[in-house]
Structures are given as C-alpha cells and as structure tokens.
Amino acid sequence: MQPVQQSLDFLAELAAGGPVRLLAEAFAAAGHELALVGGPVRDAFLGRAITDLDFTTDATPDEILAIVTPISQAQWDVGRAFGTIAARIDGETVEITTYRSDSYDHTTRKPAVEFGDTLEGDLLRRDFTVNAMALRVPELKLVDPSGGMDDLIAGVLRTPGTPEVSFGDDPLRMLRAIRFTAQLGFTVAVDAAVAISEMRESISIISVERINDELSKLLKTDAPRRGVELLVESGLAELIIPEIPALQLESDEHHHHKDVYQHSLTVLEQAIDLERSRDTSPSPDLVLRLAALLHDIGKPATKRNEPGGQVSFHHHDVVGAKLARKRLRALRFDNDTIAAVSRLIELHLRFFGYTDGAWTDSAVRRYVRDAGDQLERLHILTRADVTTRNRRKADQLAFAYDDLEDRIATLAAQEEIDSVRPDLDGEQIMRILGIAPGREVGQARAFLLELRLDEGPLPPEEATERLLAWWAARS
Structure with a gap:
C-alpha cells in the first residue's frame, strides 16, 4: 500500500481532468451528489492501476441519463433495473449507479433492488469495508463509514456489518471474498471465514452464470492458488466444482502416492509462470489455467492399489477429459472453452511416452495434428506437469521436451506441419x-x-x- 497522502493526491489529480471532472460538474449543476466509489478508490490507495470508473449518486436512473447524455458520446441503460447507467465520456467508459440496497429473499436467484437516499447508507450495504470507501466529487471528500482504510492497511477483508447479514443479502459475496484473497493478497477476517463455512449452502440460490464469472476472475488473478485453497477449505468447492476437493486422495500405510491436490495447485502455478515467460498465449489464459487445475481430476475414479505398494491411475487422462466436459458444461462455460480444456486434459500424458524411446517423425506429426490449435497450450501444460523434486529427473524431462519442440519446429519448417493435408484433394x-x-x-x-x-x-x-x-x- 502506498502513502495515504500520495493516494489522495492521485485521486485529486484524477478528479481534476477527463470524465471525472465533466461528471462532477454536470451532477453538481443539476443539484445531485456524485462520488467515485469502490474499486477505483481502493486501488488508488493500493497503488494498483485503475481500470474502471464507478460512481454512485442520489439521482435516479432517468435523472442520470438526462445528466450524462449532453456530455457523453454514447449511453447504455442495460443496467437500469439495478440503477446503473453506463456512458462513454471523454474516451472512457463510466458507470453511475443510484444509491441502493439489494438483497436476496433466500429463495430466488436474482437480488431485489431498493434505491437508497444517502451515500453512507449505500456504502454500508457493500460487500467489504475496503470496497466501501468513496470520494465525493467535486469537493474531494473521502467517505469511509466502516473503517475501510484501517482494513486496507491491515490487509483484511471484513464486511461493513455482520458477515451473516452481508452474505445473506448476497451469497455471491462469499466467492468474492475468496477471489479478493488472491487478487489483493488479503486475508479473510475470522468471523467472515466462519460465516462462509456455515453459510456455504446458500450459494445454491446464486445463478450459475454469476458463479462462473467469479470462478473465472479468481483463476485469472496473478496468484490464484490461495483462493483455490480457501474455496476447498470453506466447503464451497464441494458445491461448485467438487472435482477439486476430490483430488485430496486418501492413502494407507502400504500404498503411497504424491498428493494429487497439492500437485494440481503447483501445476497451476507453474503453468502461469510459463504462460508469462513464453509470451505466446493470451494472458491471463483462462483455458490453460482451467486445464492445469483440472488435468488430474480423473485420478480419483481410476485409482488402483497395485502389488508392491504402488498406486496406478490408468486412463485418468481420458476419464478426466470427460469429467471436465461435464463440469464445465454445468458451470455454463462456452463450447470453445469446454472443447479446448477437455482436449488438453486428454492429451496431457501423451508426451511422457517420448522419454521411453525415440519418436518417429510420424509420431511427432500425430502429436501436432492431435493438439491442433491447442499445441502451444499443450507445450505449457506438459512442462508445468513436472513437479518432481528429483532434479535429475526434472532436467531429463525438460531436455526431452526441448528436443520435441525442436523437432516440431524443424518439421514445421520442412512440411508446413500446421496444415497437414493429404497429397491429393x-x-x-x-x-x-x-x-x-x-x-x-x-x-x-x-x-x-x-x-x-x-x-x-x-x-x-x-x-x-x-x-x-x-x-x-x-x-
């Protein structure tokens, strides 16, 4: 976190130009309050880049639209039912929302929206204190009714009121808490963590689309591991993506195997590191991260205790691909994502046969053909899947994959392998x-x-x- 005065100076500079100044002047002229709120204020104090400009006001949606239309290049009212009007002002997209209070009736999947009349009241109904700070404009007054600044300094996620009431108003906030631990590096306050575990069943009233959105945001953070761990520890994963906690396989004194759950988290971390270093895939790459996290979910169903204390997981790649397709469909991921993730899981073991003996050029061509447009992701996933502590073994696998990639590049140059077709049409x-x-x-x-x-x-x-x-x- 950067010094408070430096952050206030930055916010003042932000408010002095561009869309913030235009909006502040327009709302003041119309006799309405306006405040920059939530994420932009929090991120300014954390020294993080501000990517969204969110405002709140006492004006109704119709009044907001009337105020912003003369000073904006475009307006969108798709969020009108929730009190939100979006506009394009001075080249930037902004969202302005009427003071409000939303809650669930504990049976439906959509929140009931009630408009409020004070900024403080609007802030106190928000998810966490660090998101419940606002900067009034044009007067540049910081409003922090729930001690968000103290929690920001401490790196703690705490609800403005009791967590039971906050999570009861919107159970998705339990997932948001977990996502923020990864995104901001914060810890969840003890009472909030207890409430998440006790109230986890209430996530069932949240739409699958909203759950998908939060899960995707979690995996696209810079360091999602801690968030995934909290998802499992809280019991929420059992309700949302039970294949992850199922990776915590039991072992007895006679049969030993590596911890598949911890291995999967390490593969996720290593895949993210490779994703950044290779700089050839979109970053953050959700498809790659889903594949890394789910690549071994076929192991629980295929686990066999073999003679001599060994454990086998024959065909867990094929089984895992099927399980991934089923789970990702249930979570309403798009068809392209489902197809890509399941294909990567199905192919993630293919390379390990390369170290058993030299592949022919034919085998290399088939590897490329079967990977198709997922080849670069398969390169990353396969390398990330090496988590052995045996340095010699890890180096051997890395050298072998270097050799495979070199052969693919050579064949590609010779034969345009990426578009292999029969010699006759x-x-x-x-x-x-x-x-x-x-x-x-x-x-x-x-x-x-x-x-x-x-x-x-x-x-x-x-x-x-x-x-x-x-x-x-x-x-």
Whole structure:
C-alpha cells in the first residue's frame, strides 16, 4: 500500500481532468451528489492501476441519463433495473449507479433492488469495508463509514456489518471474498471465514452464470492458488466444482502416492509462470489455467492399489477429459472453452511416452495434428506437469521436451506441419479412381492423410501410384 497522502493526491489529480471532472460538474449543476466509489478508490490507495470508473449518486436512473447524455458520446441503460447507467465520456467508459440496497429473499436467484437516499447508507450495504470507501466529487471528500482504510492497511477483508447479514443479502459475496484473497493478497477476517463455512449452502440460490464469472476472475488473478485453497477449505468447492476437493486422495500405510491436490495447485502455478515467460498465449489464459487445475481430476475414479505398494491411475487422462466436459458444461462455460480444456486434459500424458524411446517423425506429426490449435497450450501444460523434486529427473524431462519442440519446429519448417493435408484433394481422388462423391472418397482421403503423417509429403505421381495400389488391394 502506498502513502495515504500520495493516494489522495492521485485521486485529486484524477478528479481534476477527463470524465471525472465533466461528471462532477454536470451532477453538481443539476443539484445531485456524485462520488467515485469502490474499486477505483481502493486501488488508488493500493497503488494498483485503475481500470474502471464507478460512481454512485442520489439521482435516479432517468435523472442520470438526462445528466450524462449532453456530455457523453454514447449511453447504455442495460443496467437500469439495478440503477446503473453506463456512458462513454471523454474516451472512457463510466458507470453511475443510484444509491441502493439489494438483497436476496433466500429463495430466488436474482437480488431485489431498493434505491437508497444517502451515500453512507449505500456504502454500508457493500460487500467489504475496503470496497466501501468513496470520494465525493467535486469537493474531494473521502467517505469511509466502516473503517475501510484501517482494513486496507491491515490487509483484511471484513464486511461493513455482520458477515451473516452481508452474505445473506448476497451469497455471491462469499466467492468474492475468496477471489479478493488472491487478487489483493488479503486475508479473510475470522468471523467472515466462519460465516462462509456455515453459510456455504446458500450459494445454491446464486445463478450459475454469476458463479462462473467469479470462478473465472479468481483463476485469472496473478496468484490464484490461495483462493483455490480457501474455496476447498470453506466447503464451497464441494458445491461448485467438487472435482477439486476430490483430488485430496486418501492413502494407507502400504500404498503411497504424491498428493494429487497439492500437485494440481503447483501445476497451476507453474503453468502461469510459463504462460508469462513464453509470451505466446493470451494472458491471463483462462483455458490453460482451467486445464492445469483440472488435468488430474480423473485420478480419483481410476485409482488402483497395485502389488508392491504402488498406486496406478490408468486412463485418468481420458476419464478426466470427460469429467471436465461435464463440469464445465454445468458451470455454463462456452463450447470453445469446454472443447479446448477437455482436449488438453486428454492429451496431457501423451508426451511422457517420448522419454521411453525415440519418436518417429510420424509420431511427432500425430502429436501436432492431435493438439491442433491447442499445441502451444499443450507445450505449457506438459512442462508445468513436472513437479518432481528429483532434479535429475526434472532436467531429463525438460531436455526431452526441448528436443520435441525442436523437432516440431524443424518439421514445421520442412512440411508446413500446421496444415497437414493429404497429397491429393477430393476432386483428384475422384478423377483418379473414377468414383462419385461419397464415403469412399473420405476413406481414400483418410488413407492419404495417414500416408502423409507416416512418410511426409509425396510427389503427385507417387501419391497417385500409392492411392491406386490401396484401391486395388481394397477391391
């Protein structure tokens, strides 16, 4: 956290120009209050970049719209039912919300919205004290009715009122608390942590879409591990994504295996480090992080105690991919994300056969073909999956994967491996074999593709000769 006076100076500078000044002047001229609120104020004191400009006011949504329209380039009222109007002002998007108080009736999935009449009342209904501070503009007065500054200095997440009332008003706040531990590096106050555990069942009234949003935000933080751990410790994970706590496999005195749960968290951390260092994937990469966290969720269902004290998890990659598809569908992730994550989980063990013996060029081509557009993520996930403390073994695996990537690059340069296709297209196949469109054309293409993967590109004459030989043998 940076010095308070420095933060106040920064907020004053922010309020002196751009959209903040224009809004402050417009609302004052209309006889209404306006305050910068929540995240922007908190982040200013933490020295974090301010990415959103959120305001609150005593004006109604209709009055807000009337005030901002003359000074904005665009307006959106999709949040009108919740008292929020968004606008594009001086090149930045802002949101202005009427003082309000929302709560759930403990049976429905949507909050009931009631508008308030004071800034202090609006702040006291917010989720945590560090988010319940506001800067009145244009007068630049800091309003902190619940001691948010003290909690900000202490790095503590505390609710403005009792946590039972706060989480009862909106159970999603339990997930927000967990996300903020990862995002801000804060700890949850003891009474709030106890309330989360005791009230976790109430998360069932929250829509899946809102839960998805919070879970995604958690995984996209710089260091999500502690948040995931709190998700499990509180019991919320059992209700939202039970495959994660299920990774805490039991072992007996005769059969030993590494801690799959802790291993998965380490893989997540290592994948994030590689994601940043390789700088070839979008960051934060939600698909990669989901795959890293879920890559071993097939192990509980496939665990077998073998003779000699060994433990096996045969086919946990295939089982895990199916479980991931099912869970991510239930959490309403989009189809592209589901397909990518499940594919990565299905393929995450493929490389480990590379160290058992030299792969042929054909095997390398198949690895690339099967990975498709997930190849770079598969590179990262496979490297991150090495968590052994045996330095020699870790180095051997790293050197082997370096070799595999070098071979992929070489083959790509030679053969444009990223777009491997049969050496003859459908029209050529039909002309050579004298057949009409149909299943046989597809079978011929499949044969030529396998030939291409096995032997690399062939001259048209040789490809034709091999196709005719295949056709004759087939007939």
